[in-house]
Amino acid sequence: MIIAIDGPAASGKGTLAQRLADHFKLPHLDTGLLYRAVGWLAGQTGQTPAAAAAYLDAADLDNPALRTDEAGQAASKVAAIPEVRVNLLKFQREFAHQASGAVLDGRDIGTVVFPDADLKIYVTATPEARAERRFLELQGKGETADRVAILGQIRERDRRDTERATSPLTRAPDAILLDTTELGLEEQVVLASRWAALAMKPVRRPTLIYSFGSGFTRFFARWFLDFTIQGLDRVPRKGPLIVACNHISFWDPPLVGAHLPREMHFVAKAELFHNPLFGALIRSYNSIPIQRGAKSRSGLRGAEEVLTAGGAVLIFPEGTRNKSGELLQPRGGVGRLAALTKTPVVPACITGSDQIRRSMRRQVRIRVSFGSPVMPPRSENPERDEVRAFARMIMDRIRAMREEQEAKTWK
C-alpha cells in the first residue's frame, strides 16, 4: 500500500501524512527531509550535493537543524539538481519496499517516485492560508514571526518548486485535490483515511456480462465509430469514485463506461426498470435505479452502497438525456451523493454521441474527455445551497471541457 501525498510548502501535507501513517500503521517518509539533509550535508562537509544524496543515511535525517527555514531554502536549491533527484529516488523506493508499504509526502511522489501509488492526494491551500498557519506555528513556538515575510518566502519557494526543470511541483493527473484552505486537520484525516481504506480493498472481477458488454462496446467504438478519448490518466484506479458526465444520447453510458479503466456502475432512472426484460438486462450490466423526489436519500441508496464498498459510479448530473445542445442546470444528486459517501468526483464530457450514424460514416467525431478528481463537499449533510453550488461547479468543469472539444472540432 503506497499513499502519495504531494503539495506546496506549508500546505499541511506532512501532518496529514503522519496521521495517515499512524492510522494504517505504515511507515512515513517526509521526503522534504531528504533534500534538507542533502543541502545541509553538502554545506557542512564540502561534498557535492549529488554525492551527499548518493550516500544519504537514515541517521542523517534526525538532525534538528534540518527543520529550520534556512534548511528549507537550501533544500529547494539542491532539489533542482537532477543527479540529486536520481540518487534520492532510490532511497525513497527502497524505503517503501522494505516495509509492505508507506506513506510518503513531498513534491513529486505521485508523479515520479510512485506513479502507480494506490492513493494520490494533492494537498493545497491559498498562499495566504499557508502563511497564516506557518505564522501561528512559529508564534506557538515562542519565535518572533513576520506575516508578510513568511508570505514572501512561501511565494518564492512555490515559484522555485514549480518552475524548475526536473520533477517540478505538479499535481499528478489522477491525484485527488484536497484544498485545505477551509478544511481542518480532522476533516482532512477523515476524508483521506476513508479513501485509503477503500483503495486497499481487493478489486473484484467484473461479471462475465459486464466484461463482454464493455469489450464489445470498445470494439464497436474502435472499428465502427469515429471515436476519441482523452484524460484517462486522470481517473483514479482504486477507491470510491463518481464520474459525472453530461448526457446527450442513449449511447453515453456504454460508451463512457466501457472506456473507463475500472468497472463502473450506472445510475439510471427507476422508470427504466419498469419493463421487466429491459430492466433485467440493464441490471445485469451494473445499472442501479435511483428514485427522484422527496425521499432523495433512500433514492440514492443503491449508488451509496457501491461507493461505500469502494466502487465507481457513473452519474449524469443533468438528471435526464438532454438533446438541446446546451447543458442543463444540474440537479443536486451528484453533490448529495459525493457528500454522503465522501467520494471524489471526476467530471466527464461527451460530444457527438447524438449523431451515431454520422459518426459511423466518419462525418462526426465522438469525443470523450475526463477531468482531474475534485474533492467532495465539506460536510456530510450539506445544505441545499452547498449541494447545488457543488453540482454547478462540476457542470462548469464539464462546460469548459466541452468548449475545448468544440474548439478542436473546428480546427
Ligand code: C5P
Ligand atoms: O517539504 P519541505 O519544505 O521539507 O521540502 C523542502 C524542499 O525540498 C522543497 O521546497 C522542495 O524544493 C524540495 N523537495 C522536493 N521533492 C520532494 C520533497 C521536497 O523537491 N519530494
